[in-house]
Amino acid sequence: MKGRFNKPSIDPVAAFFTGLTGLATLFILAILGVILGYLFWRGGGQVSWHFITGGTDTDMFDASRAGIFPMIIGTAARVLLMTVFVIPVGVITAIYLTEYARSGSLLTRFIRSAVNNLAGVPSIVFGLFGVGFFISFLGGSLDSLSGSPEPHWGKPALLWASLTLAVMTVPVVIVATEEALKAIQPGLREASLALGATKLETILRIVLPNALPGILTGGILAISRAAGEVAPILFTGAAYYLRDTPKSLTDQFMDLAYHVYVLSTQSPNVELTSPILFGTVVVLLALTFGLNLIAVIVRSRIRRQMRAAH
Amino acid sequence: MSDVFPPRPRPATESGSPPSPEAVQRSIIETEGLSLFYGKAQALKSISLKIQEKVVTAFIGPSGCGKSTFLRCFNRMNDLIDTVRVQGQCRIGGEDILGPDVDVIELRKRVGMVFQKSNPFPKSIFENIAYGLRLHGTRDRKTLDEVVERSLRGAALWDEVKDRLHESALGLSGGQQQRLCIARAIAIRPEILLMDEPASALDPIATMKVEELILDLKKEFTIVIVTHNMQQATRISDYTAFFYIGELIEYDRTTRIFTNPQRKQTEDYVTGRFG
Numbered sequence: 001m002k003g004r005f006n007k008p009s010i011d012p013v014a015a016f017f018t019g020l021t022g023l024a025t026l027f028i029l030a031i032l033g034v035i036l037g038y039l040f041w042r043g044g045g046q047v048s049w050h051f052i053t054g055g056t057d058t059d060m061f062d063a064s065r066a067g068i069f070p071m072i073i074g075t076a077a078r079v080l081l082m083t084v085f086v087i088p089v090g091v092i093t094a095i096y097l098t099e100y101a102r103s104g105s106l107l108t109r110f111i112r113s114a115v116n117n118l119a120g121v122p123s124i125v126f127g128l129f130g131v132g133f134f135i136s137f138l139g140g141s142l143d144s145l146s147g148s149p150e151p152h153w154g155k156p157a158l159l160w161a162s163l164t165l166a167v168m169t170v171p172v173v174i175v176a177t178e179e180a181l182k183a184i185q186p187g188l189r190e191a192s193l194a195l196g197a198t199k200l201e202t203i204l205r206i207v208l209p210n211a212l213p214g215i216l217t218g219g220i221l222a223i224s225r226a227a228g229e230v231a232p233i234l235f236t237g238a239a240y241y242l243r244d245t246p247k248s249l250t251d252q253f254m255d256l257a258y259h260v261y262v263l264s265t266q267s268p269n270v271e272l273t274s275p276i277l278f279g280t281v282v283v284l285l286a287l288t289f290g291l292n293l294i295a296v297i298v299r300s301r302i303r304r305q306m307r308a309a310h
Numbered sequence: 311m312s313d314v315f316p317p318r319p320r321p322a323t324e325s326g327s328p329p330s331p332e333a334v335q336r337s338i339i340e341t342e343g344l345s346l347f348y349g350k351a352q353a354l355k356s357i358s359l360k361i362q363e364k365v366v367t368a369f370i371g372p373s374g375c376g377k378s379t380f381l382r383c384f385n386r387m388n389d390l391i392d393t394v395r396v397q398g399q400c401r402i403g404g405e406d407i408l409g410p411d412v413d414v415i416e417l418r419k420r421v422g423m424v425f426q427k428s429n430p431f432p433k434s435i436f437e438n439i440a441y442g443l444r445l446h447g448t449r450d451r452k453t454l455d456e457v458v459e460r461s462l463r464g465a466a467l468w469d470e471v472k473d474r475l476h477e478s479a480l481g482l483s484g485g486q487q488q489r490l491c492i493a494r495a496i497a498i499r500p501e502i503l504l505m506d507e508p509a510s511a512l513d514p515i516a517t518m519k520v521e522e523l524i525l526d527l528k529k530e531f532t533i534v535i536v537t538h539n540m541q542q543a544t545r546i547s548d549y550t551a552f553f554y555i556g557e558l559i560e561y562d563r564t565t566r567i568f569t570n571p572q573r574k575q576t577e578d579y580v581t582g583r584f585g
Contacts, residue, residue, distance in 0.1 A: 187427055190429065192431075193418070194418055195422070196446065196498065197415075201445060205441070
């Protein structure tokens, strides 16, 4: 007996779209799986305690003796240093845009489109900008101020590479922070102001603590973007070969991502060095994943604390 | 069944007839010709009103009549909206509060506010109450403890939360959260308490608790409350002002507004013919 509200047992249109979206998701997962699987198959065997902790004092193109410890340190240092620069600048800009600037004013619209355009600039352009602005202009000026004949600041360095990366990733932090600030219930700001708090007190005591998870999301995205980039550091700080890890901000550094490029273009025998190449990629992925994981754990702890108690 | 519900608070006006608004001697809030514009749209039309000290004054009227906007003039919360422009005068305790050189922070310490939607900070119960005190420079732990307890008792919440002061305020029920917001507001000892539909999002039992609290608080504070609920206005207020499309239509003792209104619009509204 068929009632009026009985639907057909299979709706072909719904089934088609369910299948289509499912297939698309599966396809993405499959690609990720193939990439990771291939990398581990080719490079997993190379990753050993010696490979991770060994230096470059032995032949860096010899798969049985090469180590990538300086590259791990260099990459971690440039990413962490970048975070130190990019978070304050990005967060303060986002605070200005959401809390202080009049929404829809000409200035706000201009800043927003500038931020969006910055996000679309190719990363090699940031590298050139870093050479021109940070090394030649800032570094050169510092050198001429201190009057030293040898360039101390006006050469590629960890500091300049990190700053260049910070310029590249600042839009990510701004956008993520803005989203977090906008998501705060407006009643909280009103409640604080109605108790006689100034705008600044309200931002520092109510708005920012509540936006912290969102700010960390911005940091995570910036780290992910920056860790694998080569172009911005190519001219601003990364070195082809160094005997040692960087000791100060003005030292150059070796870098995992750049090392991949070196191994694949400069190697005397590409076949023999390919295990190092894939091993380096595996370590780079693990490092990026590890940095992300730390940030995610910190974020979820903060969220839990905010929900539970003070 | 009925003994689940304690008896409703009696209408405040039965307990002694307050003087008519014109005869009021000690007014604490006075407005004269107060007009307010959102850009070009006029939201308040030359409102003159005197609010008496330590009584409950209710603002009633249909949505969009300007009663909340008027309430927010008293602690300058309308300042937060860029396009707002105010004309006329508003004095609290005889002092002008609309001038550009008024210390808004000091004003808001004297004029507290409770909002329609309860808005506890995502902090502990203790830190919610202590927030205002810390802002205004209280650091001493003993003083903070005392004021937190006094405020929570004042808001009839102490017995329910005393064992979990350091747990998140977001774990409280809706009615408890609103009483927490009241406790937070009275913790900095304002003279005036503005309430913008404080019970409109609460269930009947929580509403009744807030109403009882308001009747209790008027011993110490001047209370101005915006409400959509006319029964609520009759239950808790001594004076009632009826607003309609930005104008003050009638302002009188609550009993008179509801039993013998002078204006046709007031009568139509309170008898439910429109609104």
